[in-house]
Amino acid sequence: MDVKAVRDAFPILHQEVNGHPLVYLDSSATSQKPNQVIDKLSEYYRGYNSNVHRGVHTLGTKATDEYEGAREKVRNFINAQSSQEVIFTRGTTTAINTVAASYGRANLKSGDEIVITPMEHHSNIIPWQQIAKETGATLKYMPLQSDGTISLEDAEATITNQTKIVAVMHVSNVLGTINPVKEIAAIAHRHEAVMLVDGAQSAPHMKIDVQDLDCDFFAFSGHKMCGPTGVGVLYGKKALLKEMEPVEFGGEMIDFVNLYDSTWKELPWKFEGGTPIIAGAIGLGAAIDFLNEVGLDEIEAHEHKLAQYAQQQMKTIDGLTIYGPEQRAGLITFNISDVHPHDLATVLDAEGIAVRAGHHCAQPLMRWLDVSATARASFYLYNTEEDVDRLVQGLQTTKEYFGDVF
Incomplete structure (x- = not known):
């Protein structure tokens, strides 16, 4: 992969922060956007800004074609069987909430079980x-191994005939753990439960095949994969989505409205009430084009190499603890003894290095790790070994600074 050519496509990377060249290591929170996406958004607003599906004029037709074309790009990107299985949402959070509110409300009752893990993002816990609470179902947690992985034996023991929904993140946004969601889905299906995969941290970084995973639902966000903020995707198997009720009601999602009753449009539009996320979807389509051009296999291999190199270099720093398994996705969560993660991130920022610090919307996992917060460096297709070297140098500077203070 020609990383220099990739970096050239991202205008935000070519700047100084606090007098230093920017090193952006926070892509797990949100990725940067290439010119191709920025230009596509500008093209929509400058050239054919219009609502979709309703109008027959030229701008409306162009906008509709681009919007539905983006849906087809998503279908291909995740290998869904039909574009009817692709619903545009505001992001992963909205997608998971849609499944919980629609499928969960209709299919759960007292005595049923929902199975998740302690490593989940809050967006896959709180819904x-x-x-x-609403249905009387029981929330159960699969235990974690000491390195932050899930064993299939524990999955087998936790999922029972009372389990109706299993919801697991594909890749941990804290530990970098890559969970065996295909195998967990098979266990869930043997117990006639449905499987939801939170793909927020996997879809940007590896090839996704929802048919191969055989998950029933798959959720991800555009802004973590070079696309705009405010747009995401809920994939669902067509048979399940057809039986589910919408959770938002109004324009766009209706077929006929009478005084006392209404009927819904067919899939996927019955789940897209109101004016949809037109620019966001079109921008997401451009991001998919960009990622496909670079190559998801190449991106995954590049990030894996960076993560391995970063682990090797960071392990040379005394007092630094890395959390999670040895084999991981392209992120590293860590702490330095006697330095609060927020202080660490502040010193790194002064060096032009952007990392994340806090609980990463994973407070139950923080308690499992027995820490209040951590720092996280996350890598993407535009990062280099030089970025890692800058990070390691910045960490040494942080240690020296706080060593002098204390």
Whole structure:
């Protein structure tokens, strides 16, 4: 992969922050955007800004073609069987909430089980907490191994005939753990449960084949994969989506409206009430084009190499703890003894290095790790070994600074 050519496509990377060349290591929170996406958004607003599906004029037709064309790009990107299985949402959070509110409300009752893991992002915990309270279902957690992985034996022991929904993140945004979601889905299906995969941290970084995974639902966000903020995708198997009720009601999603009753459009539009996320979807389509041009296999291999190199270099720093398994996705979460992660991130920022610090919307996992917060460096297709070297140098500077203070 020609990383220099990739970097040239991202205008935001070519700047100084606090007098230093920017090193952006926060792509797990949100990725940067290439010119191709920025230009596509500008093209829409400058050239054919219009609502979709309703109008027959030229601008409306162009906008509709681009919007639905983006849906087809998503279908190909995740290898869904039909574009009817691709629903545009505001992001992963909205997608998971849609499944919890629609499928969960209709299919859960007292005595049923929802199975998740302690490593989940809050967006894949809180919706299930709420729907469990509403329906009387029980929320269960698969245990984690000491390195932050899931064993299939524990999955087998946790998922029972009372389990109706299993919801697991594909890649941990804290530990970098790559979970065996295909195998967990098979276990869930043997117990006649449905499987939701939170793909927020996997779709940007590796090839996704929802048919091969055989998951029933798959959720991801555009802004983590070089696309715009405010757009995401819910994939669902057509048979399930057809039986589910919408969770938002209004324009666009209706077929006929009478005084006291209404009927819904067919899939996928019955889940896209109101004016849809037109520019966001079109921008996401451009991001998919960009990622496909670079190559998902090449991106995954590049990030794996960076993560391995970063681990090797960071392990030379005394007092630094890395959390998670040895084999991981392209992120490293860590702490330096006697330095709060927020202080660490502040010193790194002064060196032009952007990392994330805090609980990463994973407070149950922080308690499992027995820490209040961590720092996280996350890598993407535009990062280099030189970025890692800058990070390691910045960490040494942080240690020296706080060593002098204390």
